[in-house]
Amino acid sequence: MEDHFDKALIFTDLHITPPGETIIGLDPLARFAEGLAHALARHPDAQHIILLGDLAHSGDPAAYARLVPLLADCPIPVTVTMGNHDLRAPLRAALPGSFNAEGFAQHARDLGPLRLLVLDTHDYEDRAPLEQDGWLCEARLAWLDAELTRAAEDGKDVVVFAHHPPCPVGFWAMDAIGLANSEALLSRLHAAPHVRHLVCGHIHRTIHASAANPAGGALPVTILKSPCHQIPMILGQSTFADSVDEPGAYGILLALRNTVVVHSEDFALSDGSVQTY
Ligand SMILES: [Fe+2]
Structure with a gap:
């Protein structure tokens, strides 16, 4: 039996509004606070x-x-990166420690045998602010290259985090605003045998995918939903502003006996008490 989990908690797509504003009648700050309290009560042993x-x-x-x-x-230490709804200057003003010297919210964190590489896929100087799709510029890709090399030298397996998925998911409006230079990311991850898993947000739904490598094999991808509003299950034609009030969630990542495990935990369903029938 395991008596210890190397564990990280993941929240994506908080969508916090200014005071008094809601999204489809939901208060995103209240939903995140509820989810965070739920996670801290149940996973005080999480390292990140x-x-x-x-x-x-x-x-x-x-x-x-x-x-x-x-x-x-x-x-618990918090690591922050950006999504398409964020703006760099105000986020950096609020959380200045979340940006590296180049101005990107990219981070390397150790979790037991794993190195977690958190990428910043927000559009920046390459294109206009609040463009919805994602982009990794040459500076951010160079950081990834260096960190992948360093992880290999340190004998670490890698889990990569990126707000924008680099693969389609079947919601066409969202697929149109994924990671615009997805091949730049996937070619690097496919070429690095110590990369084990990719975790994304952006879609507001729990999704499992495998991003194929043209040379063979595939990279497993987990997409986590929001603690607040979700995208309705209307595949194909949709708009990315369509939202539905379904239970919010957060992710629980475990490094467990040579396996990367990502759980999605719905909260606010009930008081969470376990009952026996
Ligand atoms: Fe979002």
């Missing part, structure tokens, strides 16, 4: 919490200001 982008709904400084006290009180 990753916020995988779309922290704010419209990049508003007043939204980030509501998030800061929650994170300041969090007993």
Whole structure:
């Protein structure tokens, strides 16, 4: 029996609004606070919490200001990256420690035998702010190359995190705003045998995929849903603004006996008490 889990918690697509604003009648800050409390109560042994982008709904400084006290009180270290709904300047002003010297929210964190590489796929100087699709510029790709090499030298297996998935998921409106230079990412990950898994957000639904390598094999991909609003299960033609009030969730990543495990935990379904029938 295992008596210890190397564990990280993942929240994506918080979409926090300024005070008084809601999304389809939901208060994103309240939903995140509820999910965070749920996660901290059940997983106080987690070593990291990753916020995988779309922290704010419209990049508003007043939204980030509501998030800061929650994170300041969090007993587990929090790693932050950006999504398409974030804006770099206000997020950096609110959480300046979340950006590297080049101005990107990219991070390497150790989790037992794993190295977690968190990428910043927000459009930046290459294209206009608040473009919805993602992009990894040459500087960010160079960081990834260096970190993949360093992880191999350190004998670490790698889990990569990126807000924008580099693969289609069947919601056409979302597929149109995925990672625009997905091949730049996938070619690197496919060429690195120590990369074990990719975790994404952006879609607002729990999805499992395998991003094929033209040379053979595939990379497993887990996409986690939001603690707040989800995309309705309308495959094919859709709009990315369509949302539905279904249970919010967070992810639980485990490094477990040479296996990367990603759970998706719905909260706010009930009081969570276990009953025997
Ligand atoms: Fe989102």
